[in-house]
Amino acid sequence: MTSTIDRRSLLRAGAMGAAGLGWSGLFPAWAQTGSPGLRPQMPTLSGEDIRLTVGHSPFTVGGRNGHAITLNGVLPAPLIRLREGQNVRIHVENTLDEDTSIHWHGLILPFHMDGVPGISFPGILPKTTFTYEFPIVQNGTYWYHSHSGLQEQSGHYGPLVIDPADSDPVAYDREHVIVLSDWTFLHPHELFGKLKQQGGYFNRQRQTLAGLIGGEDELAHTMPLEERMMWGKMRMDPADIADVTGATYTFLVNGHGAAENWTGLFRPGERVRLRFINASAMTIFNIRIPGLPMTIVSADGQNVQPVETDEFQISVAETYDAIVTPTEDRAFTLVAESIDRSGMGRATLAPRMGMQAPVPPLRRKPVLGMKDMGMGGMDHGSMPGMDHGSGSMNHGMRDKSLVPDDVDVDVGVGVDMIAPMPVDRTGDRPLGLEDEPHRVLTYHDLAPLRPFHDKRQPTRSVDIHLTGNMERFMWSFDGKKLNEGAEPIRFARNERVRVNLINNSMMSHPIHIHGHFFELVTGMPAGNPVKHTVNVMPGGKASFDLTADAPGDWAFHCHLLYHMHAGMMNVVKVRPMDDEGEKA
Template sequence: MTSSAIGRRALLRGAALAGGSLALARWFPAWAQPVSAGIAPDMPMLSGEEIAMRIAHQPITIDGRTSHGIAMNGTIPAPLIRLREGQNVRIAVTNALDEDSSIHWHGLLVPADMDGVPGISFPGIRPGETFVYEFPVVQSGTYWFHSHSGLQEQLGHYGPMIIDPAGEDPVRYDREHVIVLSDYSTMHPHLVFRRLKQQGGYFNYQRQTVAGLLDGRDQSLGERLAWGRMRMDPTDIADVTGSTYSFLVNGHGPEDNWTGLFRAGERVRLRFINAAAMTIFNVRIPGLRMTVVQADGLNVRPVPVEELQITVAETYDVIVEPEDRAYTLVAEASDRSGMGRATLAPRAGMTAPVPALRERPLATMRDMGMGDMDHGDGDHGQAGDGVDHSAMGHGVPSVQGAGSGGEMSHSMRDFSNAPGVARTPTVQSIAPMPVDRTGEPGQGLDGVEHRVLTYRDLMALDRNPDIRAPSRSLQLHLTGNMERYMWAFDGVKFSDFPDPIPFRQDERVRITLVNDTMMAHPIHLHGHFFELVTGHAEFAPRKHTVNVAPGGSVTFDVTTDAVGDWAFHCHLLYHMHAGMMQVITVRPEGDAR
C-alpha cells in the first residue's frame, strides 16, 4: 500500500497484529524473541509482517527531571523493530501530533517513496493521518529510524532496528545488547536553534581562560592573538554541549545508569547506534577490549580496539568478553562537556568506577584545513582533487609550528574562493590545504595511549558487489558561517533550492567531500551504500554515513543503483536545518529528466 491514509479497520487490524505478536512471543523463532540473547527487558520490541506505530507527545524523565518529548508507542527511544532479511513488512504509522511527522528508515535500502523524507520522497504524515510504509527487507544488520520532520528527532523521535540475516550470522555471540546513544535538552529544539543563530558559540562554556594560559593547558598568548585576529575559537568543537544536553544510553541519563547483564565467559554483542541530534561520542569500556565486527550494518573484518569514535547516525557492532565483574560503559561527548554512562555487569545492582571527563580538545591548524603545518605526519595531498590551491590565492599562512606562538600572516577569510563554490555568506572560509584524515582516530583522540578505531582500520568481510572503476568524479565542498550559523554544500543552502545533483542508474561515481569548516560533519546518503577509498580495493568498507573531519576530506565510490530522489545531508540536525542538505536524483538511462 502506497497511499498515505488507510481505513480504521485496517489500522485496528495492524495494531491487533502488533500487540498479538508480543503476546505470542514465546512461539517466535529465537531471532524474534523480545528478550532474545539478552536484549534489555526494558526495551519493548515489535516484529512480524504487520506493525503499528503511533507518534505522540510524551513526558520524558531523565535523572529524576521530567520534561517534554515525542515518543513512538509511548517509549523513548521507540520500541526495537526486529525483522528478518527476505521478509516483507508493512508498518502503519499514525501521527497523533499537531504537526506533520515522518519516519526515515536510516540505512535501509527501500523504494524511494518509502524513504520517509517529506518534500523529497513523500508528502509527510499529517496530523491524525496514518501512512503505511511497505517494503521488502533486502539486507541485515544494525540500523535505526527517526523523524525527518522539523526538529522532532531532538525530542526523542528515534528508535533502533535490527535485521537478522536470512542465513547463518558470521558473527558468533552468546548475548546481545542494543545501545542507543542520544542527547536531550529541556530547552525546546527551536529555541536551541534560535540561540545558535544569535551566537554560534552560545552553548560553549569551555572557552580558554587566564588560568589555562598560566598553567599551560591552553594556547599561548601569541596563538590566542592570532586565532583572535581570524575570529576563530579553538574550543569550538561542538555547537550544542553538555551545558544544556543530557547524554543518554537507551533513554537513561548518567544517574539512571542503564545496566546490561551478562554471564562471565559469554561473548556479548553490543550494537551501538548514535541517534543523537548533535553529539559525536567517544566510546570505551575501561578494562574491556572491544572487537569491531560491523559498521553501518555491514560486516567487517574484526578489529580489536579500546575506543572508537561514533559520529551522529553511524552504527558499530562490537564483541566483548567480560569477566565476572562490573564495567562502566562510557560515551563521552567529543568536546568532553559531558558523557553518557551505563553499566555492564553479571548481576543487577553492581557498578564500576566512572572515569572523570578528559581534558577538552583544542582545534589546530590542521582542523582549519592548513594541512600538516603543525603535524609532522599524514597525507600532504590537497583533498585528492589534483588542484593547485596556491595558484588560486590560497597561500598557506606562515606559522612557526604548533605551540610555538608563531603568527599567521593571512586570515582564513582570505580563502573564500574555490572552483564550484558559490561566493555567498555561507562561505566563511575555504580550507587552503585539506588532507585525507581517514587514518586519524577523531578530534581529541590522537594523543591517547590505547588503540582507537580509524576508518582505515575497516575492511569489508566480503568482496564488494561492484568493483568497477568510477567513470567520473565529483567534488563537493562543505561550507559554513559559524557567526551567522549558516551551513551548505558548495555555498548554497537547501532553502535556496539548488538543482538536484544528477546521476544515471548504475553509474559508478567517485565523490570527494572537502570540509572547509572547523566543525566535523557526518554526511549521510539516502538509499545507497558507498565504498570509502582508504586503500582496501575490493574490500573497501561500505557505509551510508561518514564523518568528514574539520579541514579534511573523504573520498568514496558509489554505484547509483536506486532510481528516485534521495536526500544527501549533514546528519548534525541543526546543520541540516540551517541548510547543509542536497538532493541527488537517479534516473534510468534514456530518461530525459
C-alpha cells in the first residue's frame, strides 16, 4: 500500500515521535534526493487502541507553501486499517484553538459516536481529548473527516479500510489506496465569502457577452448561437458546472499535485486493487486509466457484481474499488479529471519507480442542457415560457407561480429555480461523459453481490427537494436551511421508507445520510446497489429505499462542503430509542 506525504509534514511528524504514531515506513527517497515519483509506504494505524492528534501543519504543493489542519502531521491523514468483528477505541487529541471532530464516513455505529457536533455529540473542545469507541460490524473502503466548520477543506481527512472477517470475495495480489482531494491556498472562510459575493466567482470559463455574440469563447464550439442566446435571456450560465474550479484548486492524489506524480507499483500480470476515495471538499472527478480497463468490484464499501468499464465518475464522499490487471511492462497514467475540466489529479501505475506515461490533455468543458434544467420529461415546444416564434425561452424557470401545488418547497429568495419536470437520471451517463466513445459507468451498471437484507416494500414515500439560489450561493432542502425553519426528518424505527430526491437546481449534489445504507432504486433486474451517498444529477431525480434501523439523530446533507455550510443539511431522527421509549 503506498501513499505520499509532504516533506515538512513528515519531518514534523517525526519530531512528534512518528514511531509511536504507527508509521510503517522511513523517510521517502524523494524527500532525500528530490527525485519525483518515489514514495514511502502509507502511514498506517491499526489495532484496538489508536491515537490521532489534530493540529496545524505546513503543506507544500506546486512549489507553494500553505497551512493545513492535519492528523498526526500528515495530509491525507494516516490510513486506519481495521478488521470486521473487532472493537476499536480511537483517542483524538485536539491541539487546535478551535473545536474539532471526526465523522467516520459510512460506518455503522452508535449515533453518539458518529462525530457531528450539535447533532450527535458536543464536539472536541480545544486542548482536550475525546475517545471514540465502537464495534466494527462491516468491511470495505471508507474514510474519515472533520465535521467542524470548514476544516475538511484544509486537510482534515483520511482513508479507512476494514478487512472482512472471513475470506474476501474480491481476489487481488496488491492494492493501493487512492485518496482524491482538492487543495486551495485561500483560507476556506475567505473562499466561502467569495462564493457568497458572486456565485460564479471561480468560473473562469463562463459565457461572456463577447463570446455570446462573436463566438470567441469555448461555448461556441459546443452550443449553437440560438441556444446560447436562450441561456442569456434566462440569465443562466450553461458553463456553471462547478462552484470552485482549477482557478484556485490544485487537485491532489494522496496529497500530491499532478507534477509530483504519485506512483503505485505493480508487477505485470498482477491483479491490483485500487481503492478510490473522493475526499474532496467540492470536486467531482472523472476517473480513467488510458489503455487499462477497470473492473468495479465495490461501491461505498459494499461489494457489487464485477462490471468492467473504461471510465467512471466519483462524486464527493463516494468510494469505488476497482481491479486492474496490467500485463505490459510499462507505465499507465491515472487521470482524475475534474467534472468541469478545469484541472486534473494525475498519478502513475508502473512496474518501477521513475517511469511515466503520456498525460492526456484536458477535454473540452461540458455545458448544461435542457435536461439539466429539469426539462427531461417535457415537450420543449409546448412548455411554459417558450417563445414559439423564436424558439427561445423567457424566465419561466424562475417564475414561482409555475410551482405545482403538490410541491412542498419554501419558495423565497433562497430558491431561484424549480425544475418543471425532473426525471430519474440514475441511468444517465454522468455530466460531461455523455458522448465519450468508450464505456462509462452509470448507477444502473451497479448490482449488489448479495441482496440487501431487508426485502420489504416501503410503506410510505418522502419527497425532498434540493433547492438553492446559485447566484447568491444559498442552498437548502425544500427551501429551508438547517436551523432556519427546517423541521427534522422523522422516521419510525425499522420503518421502510422510499426517499425521493428531486434536484431543483442545475448543479450535481452528492447526498449522504449518516448511520445507514440504502438501496438506490434503479429498477434493474440484477438488483439495486447499496450505498450511503448518491450523486443527484442537475434537474434530475434519484430515489432510495431506506430501512431506518439505527435509532438516534443523524446528519443528512449535501456533501459539497460549501453547500452544506450554506444550509443544505438536515437532521434525521429515528425513534424510539432503546432507552427513551417514544421520546423525540
